[in-house]
Structure formats: C-alpha cells, structure tokens
Amino acid sequence: MNKDEHYQIFLQEVQARKQNLADRLRDFLKPTQAFKTLEIGSGHGDFLVQYATTYPERFCLGIDLITQRIEKSNKKARRANVAQCFFLKARAEEFLESQPAEFLWDEIFVLYPDPWPKKRHHKNRLFQVEFLDRLALRVSLGAKIHFETDAKDYFDEVCGRMEVHPRWRKLEGRIYAIDTVFSRITGQQGHHAVFECCEACPADPISS
Ligand SMILES: C[S@@+](CC[C@H](N)C(=O)[O-])C[C@H]1O[C@@H](n2cnc3c(N)ncnc32)[C@H](O)[C@@H]1O
Numbered sequence: 001m002n003k004d005e006h007y008q009i010f011l012q013e014v015q016a017r018k019q020n021l022a023d024r025l026r027d028f029l030k031p032t033q034a035f036k037t038l039e040i041g042s043g044h045g046d047f048l049v050q051y052a053t054t055y056p057e058r059f060c061l062g063i064d065l066i067t068q069r070i071e072k073s074n075k076k077a078r079r080a081n082v083a084q085c086f087f088l089k090a091r092a093e094e095f096l097e098s099q100p101a102e103f104l105w106d107e108i109f110v111l112y113p114d115p116w117p118k119k120r121h122h123k124n125r126l127f128q129v130e131f132l133d134r135l136a137l138r139v140s141l142g143a144k145i146h147f148e149t150d151a152k153d154y155f156d157e158v159c160g161r162m163e164v165h166p167r168w169r170k171l172e173g174r175i176y177a178i179d180t181v182f183s184r185i186t187g188q189q190g191h192h193a194v195f196e197c198c199e200a201c202p203a204d205p206i207s208s
Contacts, residue, residue: 015093021090021098028104029133033059034084040126042067043074045155047111047180052077052085056089060085063095092126096134104140112182115151129157136167143197144171148178148190155191162200168195 035058039048042062052060064070064087073087090098116124127147145168149155163166171194183190197205 001080018094019150020126021031021094025095025099025103029061029100031102031104033101035059035106036104037061037107038063038105038112041110041113042069042073042087043112043199044069045076045087047064047109047178048087049073049076049080049082049085050179051176052082053080056082058084061093062087063090065089065091093131093134096131096138099138103138103191105138106136106140106143108139108143108145110145111148111178111180112186113149113154115149115154117151122157125157125163126152127161129161132161132165132168136165139197141197141199144175144196146176146178146192147195147198148173148183148189148192150186150190151189155193159193162193162195167197167199169198170194171196 017172022170037048037051037055037058038062039060041061042048042064045062048060048062052058058083062070062085064073067089070087070089077087084122088095110126113126114124116122139145145162146171147155147158149158159170163170173194174192178190178192
C-alpha cells in the first residue's frame with residue numbers, strides 16, 4: 001500500500017468516527033437542556049465534578065482523549081451524585097464538528113491544555129485559528145470560554161488570536177476558582193483569561 005492509500009484509509013476512519021459520534025450526540029445533546037457547560041480536555045474530571053456539585057441544575061459534559069480518565073471521571077460524578085454531569089471520550093475538533101448544529105454551549109472550560117512547549121510542535125496546540133472559528137459556531141450569545149495554562153507563551157498566543165476574532169472579547173478577572181490535577185502539579189497560579197461571545201452565531205456553514 002502506498003502513502004496515498006494509507007492516507008485515504010485514515011480519512012475514511014476519521015469520517016466513520018465522526019458519523020458514529022454524530023449519531024450518539026443527536027440523542028444525547030438536546031437544545032432544550034438548561035445552561036450547558038462543556039469542558040475540553042477534562043482530564044481526571046476534578047474541576048467539572050466540583051463545578052456540577054455547585055451548579056446541579058446545569059448540564060455538564062467533559063470530553064477527553066484518554067479512556068481511563070473518562071471512566072474515572074464518570075465514577076467521580078456518580079459518587080458525587082451529580083446527575084447532570086457526564087464524561088465522553090472524544091477528540092475536541094471532531095466533537096465540535098459532530099454535535100447537533102442547533103445545540104449551543106453557554107460556557108466552555110479549557111484548563112491546562114497540552115502546552116507543546118517546543119516551537120516546532122506549536123502547530124499541535126488545540127487553539128488554532130480554525131478551532132476558534134469552530135468554537136465560535138458552537139456557543140450562544142454571551143457564552144464564556146475560560147482558558148487557563150501555565151505556559152505564558154501559549155497564553156499570549158491564545159489571547160492574541162481571541163482579541164482579533166470578531167465574535168470574542170476578553171473580560172477582566174476570573175469567575176471560578178480553578179482546581180485541577182494539572183493546576184496542582186504546576187504548584188502556582190496559572191495564566192487565566194475569560195472570553196465572552198459578543199455576537200450572535202451566524203448560519204452554520206460546517207454542520208451537515
Ligand atoms: C495537560 S492535561 C490537563 C487535564 C485537566 N484539564 C487538568 O487541568 O488537570 C490535557 C488533557 O487534554 C486531553 N486532550 C488533549 N488533546 C485533546 C483533544 N484534541 N481533545 C480532547 N482532549 C484532549 C488530554 O488527554 C489530557 O487529559
């Protein structure tokens with residue numbers, strides 16, 4: 001098999017995964033649900049379970065790539081008795097493409113995303129321009145994104161991109177106390193920003 005054939009198979013697998021996710025999300029994500037909160041890269045689930053305990057009426061979903069972390073997080077949520085808090089294994093980029101177009105998040109947390117510190121790896125960071133455009137199509141007017149990292153250059157990169165984005169503006173201060181496994185590992189307060197969606201979502205060009 002040559003390189004091109006391998007790539008075609010890879011694309012087919014991605015497409016099949018997105019279709020499978022879209023089928024599952026259609027029943028799971030209902031636009032009528034109350035205030036909707038998404039955590040991307042939820043890790044061990046500590047932050048979202050705590051948040052859901054404080055706001056039990058909110059619908060909370062954490063997504064992460066690592067199966068073990070998802071299983072552990074779901075157990076934590078059940079133990080804490082938070083009925084509206086769920087964790088799902090999914091890649092953020094594919095998740096945002098696969099969720100129902102009419103379902104809009106009110107709040108999104110991205111806490112200590114992988115920093116990819118080497119310059120040649122920066123292209124692997126989650127907050128690429130395309131990702132921000134996609135996020136902007138998946139939130140309600142006034143929705144907030146909470147971003148925290150210990151990597152100052154990543155923080156500046158994201159703030160710079162958000163500041164020129166037509167649908168986001170930066171707010172002052174932090175709204176929630178952030179306590180995650182990685183915030184504890186770094187041992188110091190991370191760089192934190194809150195961005196608010198300041199324009200209504202246009203017609204969605206990416207939904208199927
Ligand atoms: C450094 S850890 C931080 C976890 C947690 N937010 C915390 O602060 O403890 C980054 C997490 O993001 C997840 N992750 C990385 N890329 C992702 C992606 N594209 N979609 C979803 N999760 C992702 C990783 O599996 C990992 O659990």
